[in-house]
Amino acid sequence: MTTDWLQRRAWLSPTAPAIIDVSGPGGIADARTIDYRTLDAETNQVANALAAQGIGLGDRVAVLAKNRVEYVQLWFACAKLGAALQALNWRLTARELGPLITQAGPRIMFWDREFAELIDSLRPQLGDAKIVALDEPRAGDLEFSSFRDQPSTPPPRPEFGPDQPWVLCYTGGTTGLPKAALLTHGTIAWNAINTVSSWGLSKADVAVLNAPMFHTGGLNVFTAPLVHAGGCSILCREFDLDQLYDLITDHGVTCFFGVPAMFQAMQAHPRWASAPLERLSLIISGGAPCPEPVFERFWARGIDFKTGYGLTEAGPNNFWLPPERVRDKPGAVGWPLMHVEVRIIDQHGAVCGPEEVGELWIRGPHVCPGYDKNPEATAESFIDGWLHTGDLARADAEGCVTIVGRSKDMIISGGENIYPAEIESAISAHPAVAEAALIGVPHERWGEVGRAFVVLASGAQLDAEGLLAYLGEHLARYKLPKSVVFLDSLPRTGAGKIDKRALEAR
Structure with missing residues (x-):
């Protein structure tokens, strides 16, 4: 198995576009198209510069930056050297990032112009690690611009195989220290193989990359698989609705991945009705359960919108729903x-029958071997070759799988199981609701009951009585929330998911 993806793709598709870079301050107006031969040559410069700083097999290379072409090059430069990219979540505070840096022990840290104060707070944890500014340096920092002085020929390649860690990618946990999943060359390659062979990606595909690259969604839903297929990624600094609509309208986009909040924002935007979304061959949601009204608004336009399922430890791509079965x-x-x-x-360790809800287990060469320097968590989740996901699912008689929710989120009220994703979808169907979340709260009689947290659409009015009356027409009585709290916004984790632990803390 080759581990230098860019060299191989540069041989096979030298002039094919690899990246359309719109991540700079000028955005689309200053777009730069980078073919695979150029991307490989520039990445070789970065790899040679890392090697000159003593970075080699097994070393950790930390990055605290928003999406930019240097991030992509550092990722694939690590592949050339056998080093591991530590993809740090820039939404976290210094107090949260410090322990992650201490645990991983990176030998070099790269930082972005927006995080000068954050990097200054982290310098004590970095010890003698070298610090490189991607933009204007602080005193004593190295300048990334000097990396371009290195030769563009491939660096000497150490011997390593598919089990070598390539990325430390953090889970979106809401309690305790986030766990660093060890994504190896083998697991990233097999996710790409699965995705290309099962989703039908090709060299003609163009995907918008505006999910953060510290997240497996940014790295591995489309980006790595498209390198495998010889396709192209449009690299955006971050999610920007108007920019997204401009790209879909004028730049040949065929694929887009987003989390439900992105699609809800798209549908609330004035350009929703006129944007040529029908041109896209694949639009897929992931990261969290997607409310049914989001699906219905896409389907009303004849668009085969669907939801995926993945997690940092496995892929993240695991399933496919053919277009002819979407509706x-x-x-x-x-x-x-x-x-x-x-x-x-099921809870007794038996395989569930059709429509029975149980915990989803996953096995395959795309599943990571465990968590970095965390044998306890590894032993708890990776058992006899199976990843125990902690997610609840059911399969119908045809074997088609639906994700019900997290096992930790399930509410047991008076002996009945309540799955928050179902209730949240029903709440979101109300035209006055923008977002909703459901948690369980203690109850003297029923053990626990649901409490809904609701964000109203702009200018909308709705009270708890009106919402519950609406839900009473759509849900069994035991599923109805027993209380409703209206908020201006819902708290989110560093991975952009609704932070239910924060809601419970209220």
Whole structure:
């Protein structure tokens, strides 16, 4: 298995566009198209510069930056050297990032212009690690611009195989220290193989990359698979709705991945009705359960919008729902990809029958070997070759899988199981609601009951009584929330998911 993806793609597709870079201050107006031969040559410069700083096999290379072409080059430069990219979440505070840096022990840190104060707070944790400014340096920092003085020929390649860690990618946990999943050359390659072979990606595909690259969604939903296929990524600094609509309208986009909040924002935007979304061959949601009204608004326009399922530890791509089954399997994630095995297991350890809810287990070469320097968490989640996801799922008689929610989020009220994703979807269907979340709260009689947190659409009015009356027409009585709290916004984790632990803390 080759581990120098860019060199191989530069041989096979030298003049094909690899990246359209719109991440700079000028955005689309200053777009730069980078072909695979150029991207490989510039990445070789970065790899040679890292080697000149003593970075080699097994060393950790930390990056605290928003999306930019240097981030992509550092990622693939690590592949050339056998080093591991530590992709740090820039939404975290110094107090949260410090322990992650101490645990991983990077030998070099790269930082972005927006995070000067944050990097200054982290310098004590960095010890004798070298610090490189991607933009204007602080006193004593190295300048990334000097890396361009290195030769563009490939660096000497150490011997290593597919089990070598390539990325330390953090889970979006809401309690305790985030866990660093060890994404190896093998697991990233097999996710690409699964995605290209099962989703049908090709060299003609162009995907918008505006998910943060510290997240597996930014790295591995489309970006690495498109390198594998010889396709192109449009690199955006971050999610910007108007920029996204401009790209879809004028720049040949065929694929887009987003989290539900992105799609809700798209549908609330004035350009929703006129944007040529029908041109895209693949629009997929992931990262969290997607409310059913989001699907219905896409389907009303004849667009095969669907939801995926993935997690940092596995892929993240695991399922596919064929276009011809999207509407008769609403909310389903579909069937396992080509080299993915799944089981749904009940509380007694038995395989669930059709429509029975249980924990989803995943096995395959795309599953990571565990968590960096965390044997306890590894032993808890990776058992006898299976990843125990902690997510609840059910499969119908055809084997088509639907994700029900997190096992930790399930509410047991008076002996009945309540799955928050179902209730949240029903709440979001109300025209006055922009977003919703449901948690369980203690109750003297029923053990626990649901409490809904609701964000109203701009200019909308709705009270708890009106919402509950609406839900009473759509849900069984035991599923109805027993209280409703209206908020201006919902708290989110560093990965952009709704932070239910923060809601529970209220």
